[in-house]
Amino acid sequence: MDALAEKISGAVDLLRDMLSETALKIWEFAETGGNEFKSSSLLTDRLEENGFAVERGLAGKFPDNGELCDMPTAFRAVFGEGGGTSVGIMLEYDALPNGHSCGHNLISAAGLGAALALKQVICGTGGRLVALGTPAEEGGAPGKIELLHAGHFDGLDAVMMAHPSDRWNAKSRFLSIVHPKNGGIVYRGAAAHASSEPERGRSALDAVLMFCQGVEFLREHVRDGTRMHYSIVDGGSAPNIVPDFAKVNIFVRSDDTADLERIKHRVTDIAGAAAVMADVSCELEWDYPWFSPVEVPSFYSLAEECASAVGVNPEDFEDYDSFGSTDAGSVGRIFPLVHLDFKIAPLGTNWHSDDSARAARSREGLDGMIMAAKTLALSLGRLMTDPETTRRIKEEFAAHGSGHSF
Numbered sequence: 272m273d274a275l276a277e278k279i280s281g282a283v284d285l286l287r288d289m290l291s292e293t294a295l296k297i298w299e300f301a302e303t304g305g306n307e308f309k310s311s312s313l314l315t316d317r318l319e320e321n322g323f324a325v326e327r328g329l330a331g332k333f334p335d336n337g338e339l340c341d342m343p344t345a346f347r348a349v350f351g352e353g354g355g356t357s358v359g360i361m362l363e364y365d366a367l368p369n370g371h372s373c374g375h376n377l378i379s380a381a382g383l384g385a386a387l388a389l390k391q392v393i394c395g396t397g398g399r400l401v402a403l404g405t406p407a408e409e410g411g412a413p414g415k416i417e418l419l420h421a422g423h424f425d426g427l428d429a430v431m432m433a434h435p436s437d438r439w440n441a442k443s444r445f446l447s448i449v450h451p452k453n454g455g456i457v458y459r460g461a462a463a464h465a466s467s468e469p470e471r472g473r474s475a476l477d478a479v480l481m482f483c484q485g486v487e488f489l490r491e492h493v494r495d496g497t498r499m500h501y502s503i504v505d506g507g508s509a510p511n512i513v514p515d516f517a518k519v520n521i522f523v524r525s526d527d528t529a530d531l532e533r534i535k536h537r538v539t540d541i542a543g544a545a546a547v548m549a550d551v552s553c554e555l556e557w558d559y560p561w562f563s564p565v566e567v568p569s570f571y572s573l574a575e576e577c578a579s580a581v582g583v584n585p586e587d588f589e590d591y592d593s594f595g596s597t598d599a600g601s602v603g604r605i606f607p608l609v610h611l612d613f614k615i616a617p618l619g620t621n622w623h624s625d626d627s628a629r630a631a632r633s634r635e636g637l638d639g640m641i642m643a644a645k646t647l648a649l650s651l652g653r654l655m656t657d658p659e660t661t662r663r664i665k666e667e668f669a670a671h672g673s674g675h676s677f
Contacts, residue, residue: 294380304407331417355398374435384644448596455520472513485541496526564603
């Protein structure tokens with residue numbers, strides 16, 4: 272272990288009890304997206320106590336209309352005046368309805384540990400460290416994209432975060448995703464008694480079923496790397512009443528942003544055609560997408576090397592594509608990003624389940640969080656102390672991202 276790795280590792284070890292306590296408290300809070308008031312307060316208090324200048328309750332900006340939005344549980348904590356490399360660490364702390372089954376309590380604790388260790392070991396010698404509290408990654412409220420458009424990431428040279436998983440992986444590959452606003456596509460028809468007066472009815476459910484069938488036919492004509500999945504949100508109240516209202520939600524994903532737009536237009540046409548065939552109306556407004564990040568292999572390699580330097584077995588890293596989606600991907604379209612997966616549960620654990628929620632408060636989960644904090648801190652520490660490495664990563668990001676836009 273070299274001198275910097277030893278210092279970083281020692282600094283995080285001294286924080287172990289506090290970080291574990293923080294992770295367990297946030298697990299108990301289990302606050303859903305946009306409601307993470309106690310979690311946000313706990314994290315900002317810890318950062319402020321350790322010398323960070325903290326701004327609580329940020330204003331975001333919607334990318335589609337430029338309107339500002341209040342984000343009371345978002346925060347920005349800064350240490351250092353700049354003059355060198357500026358790095359960012361993203362913290363997530365929102366839960367799902369069944370608790371912290373995605374382990375965001377560990378994400379926030381790992382980010383907190385990395386920020387405090389970096390401040391102790393690196394900062395003060397130049398550069399700037401920004402810890403960003405990013406709420407509601409699970410959806411339903413403004414998150415990273417709105418913070419990004421409001422300028423809260425401006426000036427950063429690179430960004431990192433860590434996410435619990437059933438294995439280690441630094442290759443941050445995600446699918447772009449887009450879905451309708453307001454929870455889905457709405458069809459409105461005319462109600463009637465399905466037995467005595469079926470001719471008077473216009474079935475909104477018929478439109479939903481034809482839409483779903485149209486999407487199934489579309490599957491044959493999309494490229495590899497595309498995912499489409501839907502659910503019927505509302506299909507009527509009783510079998511003997513022609514449904515005058517029905518709703519279906521769909522997620523469309525692709526590993527190519529341009530192709531995502533093409534597929535979205537085809538799905539829009541299918542939705543409208545289903546309405547015509549059922550003689551009902553259709554209401555569809557697409558939300559803005561979460562994008563895939565620009566790939567930066569040298570940044571991924573740096574993170575793997577730093578994980579090995581602090582004690583992670585290199586054989587525990589697996590090269591795999593998650594085929595998931597996250598709003599962090601949009602950050603990785605503007606800045607070099609590593610979204611580090613760290614192991615907290617047995618391979619094959621069903622994520623967003625009660626099993627993964629238990630793993631997020633287990634001894635293995637807390638141990639993985641500590642190793643993730645060390646990896647984040649050392650990786651960003653390398654960038655802050657080695658301008659040549661930072662320059663190389665930024666150049667690679669610019670080359671791979673050529674022609675991309677937000």
